[in-house]
Each structure stands twice: as structure tokens, then as C-alpha cells.
Amino acid sequence: MATLADVARRAGVSPATASRVINGSSKPVADELRERVLRAVAELRYVPNAHAQLLARPQRSVVGVVVHDVSDPYFAEVTRGLQRVATDRGRLVIICNSYRDPERELEYVEMLRGQQVAAIVLAGSGYHDVDFTTRLTEKLAAYEATGGRVAVVGRHEHPGDAVMPANDLGGRLLGEELLRQGHRQIGVIAGPRVLTTITDRLTGLRAALSDAGVPLPEEHLRYADFDRDGGARAAATLLDACPGLTALVALNDSMAVGALALLRQRGVRVPEQVSVVGFDDMPVAADVTPALTTVRLPLVELGARAMTLALDPSAGLSRVEVLPATLVRRESLGPAPR
Amino acid sequence: MATLADVARRAGVSPATASRVINGSSKPVADELRERVLRAVAELRYVPNAHAQLLARPQRSVVGVVVHDVSDPYFAEVTRGLQRVATDRGRLVIICNSYRDPERELEYVEMLRGQQVAAIVLAGSGYHDVDFTTRLTEKLAAYEATGGRVAVVGRHEHPGDAVMPANDLGGRLLGEELLRQGHRQIGVIAGPRVLTTITDRLTGLRAALSDAGVPLPEEHLRYADFDRDGGARAAATLLDACPGLTALVALNDSMAVGALALLRQRGVRVPEQVSVVGFDDMPVAADVTPALTTVRLPLVELGARAMTLALDPSAGLSRVEVLPATLVRRESLGPAPR
DNA sequence: ACGCTTCAGGTAAGCGCTTTCCTGGGCAGC
DNA sequence: GCTGCCCAGGAAAGCGCTTACCTGAAGCGT
Incomplete structure (x- = not known):
């Protein structure tokens, strides 16, 4: 690998001069020398060593992002927003997948710190785990103490800049719409109970129901993996245990799609016999049959705002932005059968 | 940010000793000193500067990946395979989205070179653009000349290690199945004509049709954006121009889903009036209605193999692996109406 | 008791770059 | 014609780390 010294030697100038023309x-610098340096760069196919540059001129320019899984459509969307803003500002992004493993999340924060990133964005639900939360907060604090910037999306437990989807409001909207359609026997297909996102969505849903005096007994609730298959499995056990349900609330669209698949397989008609609603409004929601009634979260915007918070120095106090949830009515929710 | 020198000072040892205990x-090193160093590390929340380490011990450990767009399901899957292998081997991955912009692709290769990555994986269709291809090859050669490893997925124009999905075979499978079902008036919804992937898939399809003596006139072909909306638009113009078509071949599943949406909107029944087939077998393919008949590509495997090639030093000659395409029969393809 | 080896720990060079500070030649001013 | 200033270009320090090499004390044999 050619170095700056090689370039300088070949151009017959000092490394200082070479550096100056390369970095503008x-x-x-006299035109002739500049010319010679540029020629040497081309001939040697010289590319500056980014690490050496970073050491010499500690100008942090890359930003780290920790998400649960980029290939999950939810995070794919959030990441798109994150990337857009980062790219617009000429920042390189390092994406890390935690696969919902708290330990790995901690490791990545450490690693990103070692990479001297300018900012860290943590996207994705927090965990109901005091020990983990404490350790994470500790690590982030250490990072921020040395000038690092942190922004989170969807984690109210972090004491700093945050962008929050209105998960509880979304749950409430769903609950209200279900009631409006006459449903009283409602089953809930929830994701892992350890995720705060689940708790939040559930809280909103519960609030809407209890405001109307409709109970949500514990046996109407199933916790499963936060994906399509988890949704299908939870729908199966739920329906077996409580045959009287007229509606299924899945706490994200992937699970809702799984539930839909199971119902189709069992020959249950949606929404005539059982209604299904989802959450997130993933691109797929409009294309399944029946099209999913769901709650839309501005995912790309969530990512974009988070990156903006991360890159714009905070005024000191922590900024929390809540992005709205809106109900999207399609065909999977109908009036309750009697 | 605490440095190694800070740690050493606090522990009352030399930087050398501190470095030794930290890196094992x-x-x-005497237990007592080791103890003191570890304590200092904890107290100062010391994390080694990765760039300084890289400079001092030029041990390239991160690998760069350039994809068209991670949030596209196709690349989400490929990336998952890429990541899995990389993580298993303790490699960090830098993901770059080119958004199908050749210029940006070139820039990223340059950037990754500057980052001293151990390997570069280029995933995603190549371009029919001689100038671009030359420049890319040139840059990759420069990188490889300094010990960098390169692997590509889906680009036969790169003269090195490559993993190739059997795009042409997939096209052929689709064509044959269509013929078997009696279709003769076939429309094709293609992605950007500049992508080699499109050409390959088209070639296979054409071969199957011409083997059977069935023509594929140019006006039955539409090039559009390689996504859902592009598929919907192309389906619309195609149907308007050639009302006699009995089947639509979309060159990826996203476009197929778009076509499905358009047909539904126009009240055209699938597959009774018009059949639709896709390509890739994205997760969504099974969940749309009617479920998509499509060609499955082992996307995760594609990524995993590419990363393996990139990390295992090549024996000199270039390795090319072709991964098979298989037909997945679902409901969107039926017999041709007469 | 002396010289040797052994080995824990320290010293310092060097990774590739940026940038401050210095140098020396050319020029204007008197 | 000499002094002083300006400025292009170079020398060198230093970013944070690793590691080859050195040092000095302890331990051994004779």
C-alpha cells in the first residue's frame, strides 16, 4: 500500500507539501508542485490511510448505529431514514445488528467508542432489565463524557436525546377502533414481554378497553417471537384456548401477517369471522389479503430525526421528540360478528 | 478520552506493561501489576483507540460490503448471510448503500480501501456500462494488489471470486412453467435495462420461449424501476398496450406485488384472467393474495458464501460458485384462459 | 564471591498522517 | 545597496498504540 511518503518521494516534494495538495x-502550493503530486497520486493509486488521518487529525466523522436487525423491515425503514440524513451530511455509518441480544448491544457500544465515532444511535425497543439498563446507561455516559453524542429511538429509559414513536397512542387507537366495530372478545398477540415497546403498545390498548369497561383477561394475551412465525403460533394457541374471540390484535405487522396465514390455513374468514389488526404499517401491510388495518408509524422519519438529533449538538438539556401514530383503515378489521 | 498513557500513569507502570495486560x-506480567492496570482501566473506563491500534499493528479485521440498498428485502437477506459469516469469524462489517448509483459505488470502494478493510464484498447487479466497469475493475485491482480480498455476488463481469445466483436458469424455469400452463401471450415487467441481472433473467426466459417457438415481441416488454411502484406502473402500460396478454412475468417479487395490486385495483382476477409470476421468493411472496408463483434464490446462502470466499484466502485462481434457482409454485399462476 | 543467565519491566522507535514552526530566498523600501 | 518582510516549502513533533530491544536485578553454578 502506497503511503504519503511514497507519493512525496515520487513527486520530489516533502510529505508536508503532498499532504497539503491532497487535502486542499x-x-x-505552486502549480508545478501540485501537478507533480497529483500525478504521483494517480500513478501510485494512492488512497490516504483513514486511520492515520483520524489519529493525526482527531476529527470524528463516522457515526455508529445499533439496531436489532437491519433485515427486519421495521429497522430497514428506520435505517433508511438514519442513512439519508447521515449521507446528506457526509457521514459514514457503521451499522451493528444486536439481534436483540443485550450483551451484544453493550459490546457494540464499547466497540463504537473504540472506533471514535462522532455519535451513536441506538434504535429499537429497550428491555425490562434493570441490570442491563444500568450498564448501558453507564457505558453511554462514559462515551458522552468524552464528547460523544448519543440519540436513541424508542427507548424512554435513556436519559438523553430521544425520538419516540407514539406506541401507547397507537395501542389506544387500535383499541378504540376495535370497540367502535363492536368487538368485546379481543385477543392479543404480543411480542417478547421483555421489550418496552410491547409494554407501551399494550398499555395504550388496555387503556382504551378499560375506559370502555371491556376487560382484557390475561388468557387473551400471548407472548411470542416478534416475527411472522411467532404470530402464527400465538394465533393458533390463542384461538384454541379462547374460541370466542372476534378480533386479534397483533403487536406488529409481521405477527399480524403470520396470524392471517394461520387463519387462512384454518379456513377462518377475515374479517367476517375474526378481525385482525397489526401495528407499524410495514410496506407489506397493504399487499396481504385482506389488507391489514394497522397503525402507521413514521419509521423513516423516526430514523431521520434521530440522526439529526445525534448530529446536531444538543443545547444541554435532553430533547425528546414524539412522532405520531395514525390509524390506517383497510380490510382486515370488520364489525364484530354476533 | 482516556489514553493508554493515562492508564499506565494511574497504575504506576509503563505504557508497555499496560498494553501487555490489556491485550493479553x-x-x-506480575499479578500485582496486572491487577493495578485492570483497576485503572475500569476506573478510567478506558477503551483502546481502534485507529491507533490499527496503525500500530496493521492487522486488518473489518470487512466492507457495498449493496444497492440494505432496506430492500433482497439485500436484507443477502446481508443477513454476509453478516452471519462475518460475525462468526469475529469480523466487523461496514455496510454501504450505493442506491444503484455507480459513482457512489466507486467512491465507496475507494473509501473502504482507505479504511484498510481486509476484504470488500460487492453485492448486487452489475451495470451495462463499459466505462464504469473498467474503472471499477481498475480500483479493485489496485486494492487487491495491496493484499485486499474481493468477492462479488451477482456480477460476472468481475474477474475474481464470485457467487452467482442462477438468474438465467430462473428465467428459463419461469418460461417453461408458463408454457406448460398454455400461456403464449406473455408480458414482461423488467427492471432497469442497465442492470445485468435483468439481462440474465430475460435471457433465460427468452431461451425457454424461443425453444418452444413462442415469440416475445419488444412491445411485450417494459423496463421500469425495480420496485413495487415500478411494477404497478409497468403493468398498467403493458396491459393498456397489449390487452391480449394472459400472463405477466415480473423480474422480481416487488414488481410482481405491484402488478398484483394494480390488477386487483382494476378488478382483473388473478390467475383466472391474468397470471402473474415473480422472481426471488421474498418473504412477502407467500403472503400476498394470490400467493406468488416465483423463483427462489438462496439469498442468505448467497451472502454467506460470498463472505466465506472473501475471508478465505483464494488459492490464486478465481472461484465462481453458482447457486441454484428453483421454481416455487403457488397460486398466482394458472392455466391460460382462451 | 564472581560472572553468567534469566526474565520482568521499561525505553523508544515507528505505524501514516497533519500541522506548527522554522528556514531561506525574493522582493520592496529607504 | 542594505535591511526587513513576506511567503513557499520543509523539518519535525505528535496523535495513541504495539513491540523489538534494552536494562538491571535476581538467581544460579562454580
């Missing part, structure tokens, strides 16, 4: 320094 | 060097 403000210091003037 | 083979050189023995």
Missing part, C-alpha cells in the same frame, strides 16, 4: 489545504 | 500479551 489553505496554504498555497 | 504472551509476555508474563
Whole structure:
């Protein structure tokens, strides 16, 4: 690998001069020398060593992102927003998948710190785990103490800049719509109980129901993996245990799609016999049959705002932005059969 | 940010000793000193500067990946395979989205070179653009000349290690199945004509049709954006121009889903009036209605193999692996109406 | 008791770059 | 014609780390 010294030697100038022309320094360099340096760069196919540059000129420019899984459509969307803003500002992004493993999340924060990233964005639900939360907060604090910036999306337990989807409001909207359609026997297909996102969505849903005096007994609730298959399995056990349900609330669209698949397989008609609603409004929601009634979260915007918070120095106090949830009515929710 | 020198000072040892205990060097260190160093590390929340480490011990450990767009389900899957292998081997991955912009692709290769990555994986269709291809090859050669490893997925124009999905075979499978079902008036919804992937798939399809003496006139072909909306638009113009078509071949599943949406909107029944087939077998393919008949590509495997090639030093000659395409029969393809 | 080896720990060079500070030649001013 | 200034270009320090090499004390044999 050619170094700056090689370039300088070949151009017959000092490394200082070579560096200056390569970086477009403000210091003037005679045209002839500049010409020679540029020629040497091309001939040697010289590319500056980014690490050496970072050491010499500690100008942090890359930002780290920790998500649960980029290939999950939810995070794919959030990441798109994150990337857009980062790219617009000329920042390189390092994406890390925690696969919902708290330990790995901690490791990545450490690693990103070692990479001297300018900012860390943590996207994805927090965990109901005091020990983990404490350790994470501790690590982030250490990072921030040395000038690092942190922004989170969807984690109210972090004491700093945050962008929050209105998960509880979304749950409430769903509950209200279900009631409006006459449903009283409602089953819930929830994701892992350890995720705060689940708790939040559930809280909103519960609030809507209890405001109307409709109970949500514990046996109407199933916790499963936060994906399509988890949704299908939970729907199966739920329906077996409580045959009287007229509606299924899945706490994300992937699970809802799984539930839909199971119902189709069992020959249960949606929404005539059982209604299904989802959450997130993933691109797929409009394309399944029946099209999913769901709650839309501005995912790309969530990512974009988070990156903006991470890159714009905070004024000191922590900024929390809540992005709205809106109900999207399609065909999977109908009036309750009697 | 605490440095190694800070740690050493606080522990009352030399930087060398501190470095040795932190990195678990083979050189023995007295327990008491080791203890003191570890305590200092904890107290100062010291994390080694990865860039300085890289400079001092030029051990390339991260690998760069350039994809068109991670949030596209196709690349989400490929990336998952890529990541799995990389993580298993303790490699960090830098993901770059080119958004199908050749210029950006070139820039990223340059950037990754500067980052001293151990390997570069280029995933995603190549371009029919001689100038671009030349420049890319040139840059990759420069990188490889300095010990960098390169692997590509889905680009036969790169003269090195490559993993190829059997795009042409997939096209052929689709064509044959269509013929078997009696279709003769076939429309094709293609992605951007500049992508080699499109050409390959088209070639296979054409071969199957021409083997059977069935023509594929140019006006039955539409090039559009390689996504859902592009598929919907192309389906619309195609149907308007050629009302006699009995089947639509979309060159990826996203476009197929778009076509399905358009047909539903126009009240055209699938597959009774018009059949639709896709390509890739994205997760969504099974959940749309009617479920998509499509060609499955082992996407995760594609990524995993590519990363393996990239990390295992090549024996010199270039390795090319072709991964098979298989037909997945579902409901969107039926017999041709007469 | 002396010289040797052994080995824990320290010293310092060097990774590739940026940038401050210095140098020396050219020029204007008197 | 000499002094002083300006400025292009170079020398060198230093970013944070690793590691080859050195040092000095302890331990051994004779």
C-alpha cells in the first residue's frame, strides 16, 4: 500500500507539501508542485490511510448505529431514514445488528467508542432489565463524557436525546377502533414481554378497553417471537384456548401477517369471522389479503430525526421528540360478528 | 478520552506493561501489576483507540460490503448471510448503500480501501456500462494488489471470486412453467435495462420461449424501476398496450406485488384472467393474495458464501460458485384462459 | 564471591498522517 | 545597496498504540 511518503518521494516534494495538495489545504502550493503530486497520486493509486488521518487529525466523522436487525423491515425503514440524513451530511455509518441480544448491544457500544465515532444511535425497543439498563446507561455516559453524542429511538429509559414513536397512542387507537366495530372478545398477540415497546403498545390498548369497561383477561394475551412465525403460533394457541374471540390484535405487522396465514390455513374468514389488526404499517401491510388495518408509524422519519438529533449538538438539556401514530383503515378489521 | 498513557500513569507502570495486560500479551506480567492496570482501566473506563491500534499493528479485521440498498428485502437477506459469516469469524462489517448509483459505488470502494478493510464484498447487479466497469475493475485491482480480498455476488463481469445466483436458469424455469400452463401471450415487467441481472433473467426466459417457438415481441416488454411502484406502473402500460396478454412475468417479487395490486385495483382476477409470476421468493411472496408463483434464490446462502470466499484466502485462481434457482409454485399462476 | 543467565519491566522507535514552526530566498523600501 | 518582510516549502513533533530491544536485578553454578 502506497503511503504519503511514497507519493512525496515520487513527486520530489516533502510529505508536508503532498499532504497539503491532497487535502486542499489553505496554504498555497505552486502549480508545478501540485501537478507533480497529483500525478504521483494517480500513478501510485494512492488512497490516504483513514486511520492515520483520524489519529493525526482527531476529527470524528463516522457515526455508529445499533439496531436489532437491519433485515427486519421495521429497522430497514428506520435505517433508511438514519442513512439519508447521515449521507446528506457526509457521514459514514457503521451499522451493528444486536439481534436483540443485550450483551451484544453493550459490546457494540464499547466497540463504537473504540472506533471514535462522532455519535451513536441506538434504535429499537429497550428491555425490562434493570441490570442491563444500568450498564448501558453507564457505558453511554462514559462515551458522552468524552464528547460523544448519543440519540436513541424508542427507548424512554435513556436519559438523553430521544425520538419516540407514539406506541401507547397507537395501542389506544387500535383499541378504540376495535370497540367502535363492536368487538368485546379481543385477543392479543404480543411480542417478547421483555421489550418496552410491547409494554407501551399494550398499555395504550388496555387503556382504551378499560375506559370502555371491556376487560382484557390475561388468557387473551400471548407472548411470542416478534416475527411472522411467532404470530402464527400465538394465533393458533390463542384461538384454541379462547374460541370466542372476534378480533386479534397483533403487536406488529409481521405477527399480524403470520396470524392471517394461520387463519387462512384454518379456513377462518377475515374479517367476517375474526378481525385482525397489526401495528407499524410495514410496506407489506397493504399487499396481504385482506389488507391489514394497522397503525402507521413514521419509521423513516423516526430514523431521520434521530440522526439529526445525534448530529446536531444538543443545547444541554435532553430533547425528546414524539412522532405520531395514525390509524390506517383497510380490510382486515370488520364489525364484530354476533 | 482516556489514553493508554493515562492508564499506565494511574497504575504506576509503563505504557508497555499496560498494553501487555490489556491485550493479553504472551509476555508474563506480575499479578500485582496486572491487577493495578485492570483497576485503572475500569476506573478510567478506558477503551483502546481502534485507529491507533490499527496503525500500530496493521492487522486488518473489518470487512466492507457495498449493496444497492440494505432496506430492500433482497439485500436484507443477502446481508443477513454476509453478516452471519462475518460475525462468526469475529469480523466487523461496514455496510454501504450505493442506491444503484455507480459513482457512489466507486467512491465507496475507494473509501473502504482507505479504511484498510481486509476484504470488500460487492453485492448486487452489475451495470451495462463499459466505462464504469473498467474503472471499477481498475480500483479493485489496485486494492487487491495491496493484499485486499474481493468477492462479488451477482456480477460476472468481475474477474475474481464470485457467487452467482442462477438468474438465467430462473428465467428459463419461469418460461417453461408458463408454457406448460398454455400461456403464449406473455408480458414482461423488467427492471432497469442497465442492470445485468435483468439481462440474465430475460435471457433465460427468452431461451425457454424461443425453444418452444413462442415469440416475445419488444412491445411485450417494459423496463421500469425495480420496485413495487415500478411494477404497478409497468403493468398498467403493458396491459393498456397489449390487452391480449394472459400472463405477466415480473423480474422480481416487488414488481410482481405491484402488478398484483394494480390488477386487483382494476378488478382483473388473478390467475383466472391474468397470471402473474415473480422472481426471488421474498418473504412477502407467500403472503400476498394470490400467493406468488416465483423463483427462489438462496439469498442468505448467497451472502454467506460470498463472505466465506472473501475471508478465505483464494488459492490464486478465481472461484465462481453458482447457486441454484428453483421454481416455487403457488397460486398466482394458472392455466391460460382462451 | 564472581560472572553468567534469566526474565520482568521499561525505553523508544515507528505505524501514516497533519500541522506548527522554522528556514531561506525574493522582493520592496529607504 | 542594505535591511526587513513576506511567503513557499520543509523539518519535525505528535496523535495513541504495539513491540523489538534494552536494562538491571535476581538467581544460579562454580
